[in-house]
Each structure stands twice: as structure tokens, then as C-alpha cells.
Amino acid sequence: MEHCKRAVKLMHDYTSIFINSIRTIVSVIALSFLIAGCSQSLSDYKQTTPAFDLKQYFDGDIKAWGLVTDRNGLVKRRFTATINASWQGDQGVLDESFEFDDGERQHRLWRLTKIGDQYTGSAGDVVGEAAGSVVGFAMNWQYQLMIEVDGEPWTVGVNDWLYQLDDDVVINIGKLTKFGIEVGQITLFMQKQS
Template identity: 35%
Template structure:
């Protein structure tokens, strides 16, 4: 009986190891895939549109959306007015106020965000983390976002956001931004 339990325990550990490997998040790069330099204030100033979807950990895609973004930069503060339209017809507006705090660092606030969001630019990559009370059908749900953005070209940005609650991953938001 003991050898059977040992095999089952070994398979469980192997399964958890494979699952953990599949759920790894990006890291701040030490080397870069391109020589592009992401500057949020340049990319988001003016009109941008984003296309995205939420995918849960089981692979289901319960929601898709588009976002029209109007960005203004005053030399210190980047304001992003985001107008969401979901595939079910629901709408939402979120207004971000981002402050450049260093050569490559940012902080930000928006309604629903708890405390202050923080981010860092490195080459063509930006990592942005925050806790937010997201609107859901029955009220709000408090979740953590770990956003990773990659500048693909002067007018295109890819965003993959890992969404978790109590340290447990709920799913991911994939967004594709395009300057108008």
C-alpha cells in the first residue's frame, strides 16, 4: 500500500510542478527583444483604441470588449480617459491619473483602485501592478492586477494582465492597443 501512495504523491507533485510552470508570469527583462523604448506619455497621448478579452483559468472567455482611450500629457501627469464597451452592450468609464516619478517609474490612481498603482518601464516593456474593486453583475470584486505591456511598433502595444484574488489566479486579460 505504501508504494502506491508514494506513486500518487509523486504524480501529484509532478502535476503541481507542471501547473506552476504553465502559469509563470513574465519578469522584468535583463535583455530586450528589440531596441524600441516604450514611453507611456508618448504612446498614450492622443487617441488610442484597445481590443481585449478576459480568459479564466479554465480557458473560458466570458467577456470581450473595446476601449476608446483619450490621453493627455502635461509634462508631469498622464491622464487616460478609458471608455469601455463590452460585447453584451454594457459600458464603463475609468479615468487614470498617472504621475511620472522617475526616469522609468510611474504611480497612478483611478476610481476603484485601492491605494496607488505602481509601474516601471524597461526598454520596450512596462510592468504595472495595482489592486482594484472591479464592477461585476452583483456589485464589485476586489482583485489584483499584474499588467505587462510590450511595445510592438510605434503604434501597437500588447498587454497581458494577470488577475488574481487572495493570491489565486482567476484569469488573464489580453489587450491589443493601437494608436489612431
Template identity: 40%
Template sequence: MLQSVHQHRHKIRNECLLPDFFEGHSEAFGMFENTLGVVKRSFTAQITGSWQDDMFLLDERFVFSDGVRDHRIWRLRFEEDGHFTGECQDAVSPAIGRPVRNGCYLSYRFRLPVGKRQIVVKFNDVFRLVDEQTMLNRAKVSKWGVPLGQVTAAFRRVPSGQVGETGYL
């Protein structure tokens, strides 16, 4: 069984970059811009990725520019060809992902707090590996097909001895 899981992971890593990049610790910073290019909110995040049997867990801890903190855990399941699905507590339906050269696409519907209510929006993410330590992400955000803006984020791997030194937690 263990050898089968190891072989499955090896095949996945040959097809999809997310587990390779996010296994261990990383940090992120980014922003949401509306359709006019006005930055409405920025954030930093600490991310820990780990395997639990055949599922990859992404534990994300955000601090936003308005002081709001958020914690989310994505559970990703990969197929041998690198396609994958993901779930988290704020996703309305499973996220659908597929590998592309130097990255992946990911599409999902997500429940976002806006003031005292929540709205459901669609995210279309593109992740691109810049180098072994850096990944960029751009996500187009829409509601009923109408563009609301985009999220741009940069991720950096953090050596295990430096976890927690950024002050984002």
C-alpha cells in the same frame, strides 16, 4: 517652470513608453479569459491620453460584449527613471509601474463589479510595444493569490482625423 516641465517630460519619454504611445487617441479591443481559457467577456475601448502639468491622464471609455459601458480616468505620475504611480476611481491603492525593454510592468488592486457586488482583485499587467502604432497588454488577474484568469488587449493609435470612426463610442 514651463521649460522644467518640458525637460521632465523629455526624460520620462526616454524611460517609459506609455506616454509616448498613448498621447493623443487610440483604440483597443480585448478579452478576459478564465483559468481554463474560456473567454468570459470581450471589450472595445476608446482612449485619449494627455498631459496636465506633470501628470499624464488616460481617459478610457469601454464597451463590453454584454452591453455594459464603463468610463475610467487614470492619473499617472512619472519619476525621472521611468517608474510611475497611477490612480483611478476603481483602484483600491496606487498602481505601481516600472519600465522594461519595449514596455512596462504595472501592478495594482482594483474594485470590479461582479453581479450586484464588487470584489477586489489584483492585476499584474505587462505592456509591450509591437511597433509605433501597436501595443499589446497581458494582465494576470488574481484574488488572494489565486489566479482568476487573464486580460489580453491590443491597442492601436488612431490618427486625429479618424477619431470616432470606429463606432465604439
């Protein structure tokens, strides 16, 4: 009889653990949907102005200043950049040169294609193709980028949001993710040169 009581208690304990695990999983799933529902969407910017004309803004010389922060918001690097941009029809080139506060220099050459309000792009350190859309004064641009972290190559997801504040100023906020987890952010202030 004692053996049966222990078996029933053990069954009850496992059932409680199983039910609590199911509750935890359901809570995580519900929280994920809630967070996804709260995230911004390009449609949030339909009525905003000025209308972001990527071809017009990224035509000529642009100066930029930026910060790289870790997932806790701590500034890890600062940089300046120059961008020389040009378009031939719906084909664009952004020639970017970066100089970081530790002396490192980087170069990225973007080749862009405009299809309506959609854009695609490629660059040497971009895995596959970048894709983005413009609505109102905002652009959302997503791609996979190869970077080096502590001497190791990483591929991170980049979710860039660009906002055109006026004819000369664009702010870019990019979230960096690895395995779906945010690992950092890049904030960039761009000013078109006359």
C-alpha cells in the same frame, strides 16, 4: 503488553503522517520557489526595442480591443475601448471608455505620474495606488481593482504586462488574482490613431 504494542504502533503511524506532511509542505515550498524563479522579470527585456516611451505612446487617441477570460482560458467577455490620453510635463491623464459585448459600458479615468522609468497612477475603481516600471519595450504595472462578480464587489490584484510592438501597437496582458490565486486574464490590443 498488547497495550504498549498498540501505543508504539499509533506513535509510529502519527510519526509517518507527520513526516509525510512535512515532505508535502517542503515540496510545495520548493515548487513555489521554482515557479517564482521561472516568472518573467522586467530585467528580461533590457536589450529589447523599441524603447517603450509611455508619454509618447499614450498621447492622443487610441483604439483598443480586448478579451476577458477565466482561469481556464475560456472567453467570458469581449470589449472595445477608446482611450484619450494627454500629458502636462510628468502628469498624464488616460480617459478610458469601454463597451462590452453584453452592452455594459464602463469608464475609467487614470491620473499618472512619471518619475524616471517609474510610474504611479490612480483611478476611481483602483484601490490605493498603481505602480509600474518600464524596461526596453515592456512595462509591468500592478494594482488592486474593484470589480463586480455575480453582483458582489471583489477586489482583485492586477499584474499588467504591456509590450510596445511598434510606434502604433501595444499589447497588454493582465493577470487577475484573488487571494494570490489567478482567477482570470485580460488581453488587450491597442492601436494609436493618426
